[in-house]
Amino acid sequence: MFGIYLKRELGRRKKAALVIALGLALGIALVITVDSVSAGMTQAQDKVLKSLYGLGTDMTVTKARSAPKAGSSQGPNFKFDAKSSGSSKQSSDRVMTQGGQALSSSLVGKVGAQKGVASAVGALTLNVTKVDGSFTQGKAKSSTSSSGSQQQGGPGGGTGSGGGQPQVQGGGADFSVNSYSVAGIDVTHQDLGPLATSKITSGTTFTSAQTNAKVAVVGKSFAKTKKYKVGSTFTIAGTTFTVIGIATPDSGDSTTDVFVPLKRAQTLGDAKNKVTTIYVKATDSQQIAAVKKAIQSHISGTTVTTSADLASTVSGSLSTASDLATSVGKWLSVAVLAAAFLVAALLTSAAVSRRVREFGTLKALGWPSRKVTRQVVGESMVNGLIGGGLGIALGLAAAYTVTAISPKLTAQLGSGSGGGMGGPGGGPGGGPGQQSASSSMEIALSAPVSLTTIALAVGLAVTGGLIAGAMGGWRASRMRPADALRSVS
Template sequence: MFLTYLRRELRNRRKQTAVVAIGLAVAIALVMVVSSVSAGVRDAQAAVLESVYGVGTDITVTQTAEPGEGGGFGPRRFDFDAEDGEATDEGTRELAQERLTTNPGTTSFEADALDAVAGLEHVTGVAATLELTSISFSGEMPDLDQMREEGGGIVVGPGGGEEGGQGGPSSFEIDQQTVTGIDPAAAAVGPLTTTEVADGRTFEASDAGQDVAVLDAVYAEQEEIAVGDTITVGGTELEVIGTVSSTTGDGVETAANVYLPIDVAATLADLEDQVTTLYVQVDSSSNVDAVSEAIAAELPDATVSTQADLAEGVSGSLSTASSLVSTLGTWLSVIVLLAAFGLAILFTVSGVNRRTRELGTLKALGWSQRRVVGQIAGESVAQGLIGGVAGVALGGLAVLAVNLSGITLSGSTGAQVAFGRPGGGGMRPGTEGAGEAAVGGPAAFGGGGGDGLAGTVSDVVLQAPVSLWIVAAAVGLAVLGGLAAGVVGGQRAARLRPAEAFRSLA
């Protein structure tokens, strides 16, 4: 009887059923899209963090350099004596120099910290790295000795010193690459856990102490370096044994351009028994804060960061999308959902008012108030279910459109100090005196540090996942809306009296 009456009422009130179902469907679809996009943004953010953090890494430990302490603060200078380099027939001298230092703004600390952190409670894995920046200078400058011997004139330079008035042209090139020393035997955590071998192989435990390198695949392609070739880092030739690519997407660079065994990197940078970063794995996310505090107490000079801390520093369009979804999207979903619920309640109450004769007659025939309320609520819940199913279908199509659109979000983490400052670099005489510089004394090349340069940048294609709980929640919200409408309308119907129905017949 209940189902027969339910089918008849839904069929006779197609317009009301369609309006209520469409309103709920649009609201549910919007909730699905916002929830899916929000999950996609979180996944994209996690992908950006993994590119510098590593799978399984919960905490990183670094140490910030103070101004004047090194670590990239202050000007970067390359000093050359008059006899440095090789003279050319064009009246110039070819010069080249490379410097391997810790990353700007950071400094190294004792490797013993790894054992101290590994011994803490709830720590399941620790890996140390030595993250460096290799800066090389190469170019030509006028050979002042040749100029003097050939009778070239001497003029006063812009800084008050004497410079050669003749000679070959000057041409300088400064290259920078990031270098990370990795423990070949530690593969559980760290930056290489978010990479996959593109060509050749990655490190093995036997590579410790060997002059070998693994390159980022994007960097290797740009520099046209293949497996089996050699590269020079810190004045030492290293054999390229493989290339790696990021697992977060094609064309995404990994955490460094060049990876070396950590002991080799320490020797080249003259930082034996030193590390710059510890990657820490914790047994449970609930223990991350406790372990962070324990590390801070064990290493008071260190900077301890969790993934949550690093996530707050993610910038770029990824940050904008996250803010948009978390504010505008959420509030818009709530408003539309409340509007759909209100619409369902309004139409249900309106329908009850139009059915005064029918409902009053049913009560006169012996229907109890409970049965009348149940019938109205059942109709509303059925309308909610129809709206929920339609909303899931509509939301699924909308999420599919988002995924097929290939929306790319860019995210950057951290920052580095730039090598040069506009207007701050150049060639200038050395400090030995203007006259000595004019006849071939020492010279210095460099620029001031201090300008911001974006750190690790990743482009991630947004993929909005649709999970079963989102579908279940969508249908549940639709049923809830129908139930709310049924309760309000049912209470209205329960207050009707049979006499009202008979008066309407008169």
């Protein structure tokens, strides 16, 4: 009886039911759209943070660079020696550790032994400044006077004829300066650290036996610029390296140009048994704050940076859009959804008012108030579920449209202050506690819809139906049979 009556009444009031369902659908669709776009923003930010950290990295341990002593020079210097009067080629590499002060390699094991740490890997980031060019020595020539002319002599004021002071003519220098980053990685634990965010698209990666080998993996962009390929060789500070692989970053551009075994990097940077960054993976992502506190309390003089700390250093259109989606978007969806619920409740209540004769007659025939209320709530629930279905369809269509368009958002890295990193282990543009430049990444926005979002939409549809049904049922339950008799003409 309930189902038959429900079907007949909904069929008889198609327009009213459709209006209620559409109102709920718009609110639910907006919630799905905002939620999916927010999820896309979170994924985009995770990609940015992974490019800073390394895949699977929850935090890094570094040591801030101390202030330079008074009178000391921190800038690069080069010494050249012109060897002939002709053109002489010159080349020099300056290799410096980048980021904060170097840490002892023994701290890697100490960090890994802390409670809540799943694994810890050390890395050494270097900056290589290469100067190439040539000197051309000038030639000293004496200037001669014309015949019969007199020239003033030296300091004594005498005069004489013939040659004047010698002058250097010709000569000069033509040099180019290139700078790139080198990361020394632990080849036995490549799943954590700078190389973990890239895939080897040509050649191979390091083997566990190549702990001190003169081999290198180069970034795709760097290889393209230098025209390197697998098998190419290049020299850093007199050491010749062979390219064994080309690494392509998972997202954006890598902030590291060259990867070499850690021991070989320590030799290049004159930093034996030293690292600049310790990459840490926690056993539980929910306990990162506790792990950070434990490391700071047991290992003094270090700076522990988590992904939450780095998130504040990401700016650009990605950050702006994320803030809008989080604040304006969510508040707007809540407001629209509340309005949809209210409209559905008011329309249901108005529909009950127009059915005074019907409900009064049913009560006169013996229907109890709870049965009338159940009938109204049942109709509202069906309207809510229809609205939920339409809302899910609209929300999925909107999310698919955003993903298909894939608008590009930019993320500026290293624009924050303190504690942030310009790249893995302090890549180009500064390291932990010493950001001097920023790099930019371009991220394609997507709008993934999860099962949780769908479940939320269904829950909202049911809630909207219950709210509308509760208001309409309450009104229907207060009707008396006499109301139906008064409305009969």
